[in-house]
Amino acid sequence: MFKSIRGTKDIFQPEIFRWQRLESIVHKVMKNYNFTEIRTPIFEETSLFARGIGNETDIVGKEMYTFKDKSDNSLTLKPEMTAAVVRAFIQHNLGEIRSVNKFYYISPMFRQERPQSGRLRQFHQVGAEIFGVKNYTADGELIILAFDLLEQLNVKNLELHLNSVGCQNCRPNFIKKLVEYFEPIKEKLSLESQHRLNKNPLRILDSKDEKDIEIKQNAPSILDNLCDECKSHYEGLKDFLLKNNISFIENPYLVRGLDYYTKTAFEFTSSDLGAQNAICGGGRYDLLVEQLGGKPTPGVGWACGIERILLASEKYEDPLENRLDVYFVIQRQDYKIKAFQILRELRKNNFTCEMDLLDRSLKAQMREANRLNAKFALILGDEEFQKNSVIVKELVSGHQEEILLDNLLDYLREKINFTNGKN
């Protein structure tokens, strides 16, 4: 039997109702914040990600779905979205059209990791990016946007971790200090961190290894080593957040796994998730646009994992039910055509309707109406067929009355509008 590829999932009812609701909330919130949607292709030239995310990162080094097409071009299924959005930004000269560009996206991403709770090989992210704003206001707006969005999506027990990873002026000095601190005691570090000491010393700070955690307690903090510009940016952002009632935890160990970040780095975690507790991550990338061949343009952004949002919010949400307004029941198959014509009219008038497609007995049709939790069963029997009427039965109460077809629409409108304000 064919099966979906490891780490990929089919999404259908009832799960799909949660996805659809999430997507509509995202579109609504983004509209209110005046972000516009951007959709980019599912794959890009491999070198876009290699240069954008960084060759030394795990994502590029070992997790990408990379393949050659028939023309021998190396292509890669996007493992994250920022590099792709930046590519589009540059390609279409979007920075020339307006000085500030605010984009959001909902898109699948692909990384070949071992699946576990909250981690798939094809997963989905909703994300937002702002181009063209150097000051902390953009960072602030994005963080507040993420906060409000997650709240609307019923994600609770959130923690916001905040850090600054400095810029090209102050980070090299800090890394030097860091190496000077760790080098003499490197035997005490975990094997992986010893390896990182050469390649990417910052990531030692991020380690969860017990030995590393102890050693890094006394390591120099990036926050004490920021240049004036980074420092005032960071202080400005903190103040901005506090005055907007966003609480956060200063976490000088927060180092994100993508190389392009400068200054602000942040992460929302939720205790309603398993080990993979990061639900949203992002930061500033002031050098990326230039690095990928565009005019120097500051940028900030974040991405949230949709599967993780759904996982974290599940227990706070009532199960969605897919209620039917009308289930049409006929006594004999001769009435099928007439029933379908009536049904079509009701559907055109925005009622959710269904009828039996299997030529089943009246009894079976009633059972189905009940199973589908229809508000009304419309019953067309011999008598009603003659009189051009139909029985309208409210399933919850069992109450029923005979209604002339000419009056059916008005009757249902009144009944159903009364119960749920639809139409």
Place this chain on the structure above:
RNA sequence: GUGAGCGUAGCUCAGCUGGUAGAGCGCCAGAUUGUGGCUCUGGUGGUCGUGGGUUCGAUCCCCAUCGCUCACCCCA
């Protein structure tokens, strides 16, 4: 990539240290002479993940493989 646990009907699971499988729910139908839910009755449904091996005989033991789950790693 590493580790642990688990793969038996559509779903949730049982199967007593080897004799080719069961329950509940679901689904279908009947009891009901045009009308669902409750109840009762009957029925449908599984090459026991896959491939080897041991054995007279394997869902059960052994090996391999694939998959699922969780954790490490990394990240959303």
